[in-house]
Amino acid sequence: MSEVSVRQLLSRRRRLAGGLSESERTLRGVLLSEGRRCSSEGCRCRRGELHGPYTYLAVYDDGRSRTIYVPQTARAVVEEHVQVTQRNDAMLAEIAQINLELLRRRALG
Numbered sequence: 001m002s003e004v005s006v007r008q009l010l011s012r013r014r015r016l017a018g019g020l021s022e023s024e025r026t027l028r029g030v031l032l033s034e035g036r037r038c039s040s041e042g043c044r045c046r047r048g049e050l051h052g053p054y055t056y057l058a059v060y061d062d063g064r065s066r067t068i069y070v071p072q073t074a075r076a077v078v079e080e081h082v083q084v085t086q087r088n089d090a091m092l093a094e095i096a097q098i099n100l101e102l103l104r105r106r107a108l109g
């Protein structure tokens with residue numbers, strides 16, 4: 001990043017900020033697809049034929065991770081939220097890097 005001019009950093013930052021979208025859809029997590037065992041003895045799942053696969057959202061919250069069941073009907077919407085969030089987070093991370101560089105160059109304003 002050191003060969004890039006402050007002017008270029010500022011314009012890249014502006015472009016990134018302009019690319020952020022739909023922040024109200026922010027949903028941080030990872031979609032997982034997993035088979036499950038049920039509670040009934042003698043069910044085929046006890047022989048390894050698991051039920052599902054079902055969709056879960058793995059979320060990291062307050063220092064611990066947990067999974068939340070995602071109904072089939074909600075899967076597409078959750079997927080869109082997660083994708084929007086990943087795109088925005090990638091842009092925010094790049095903006096943060098640019099701001100660090102601007103601070104080093106005493107050009108953060």
Ligand SMILES: [Zn+2]
Nearest residue numbers: 038043044045
């Ligand atoms: Zn079963």
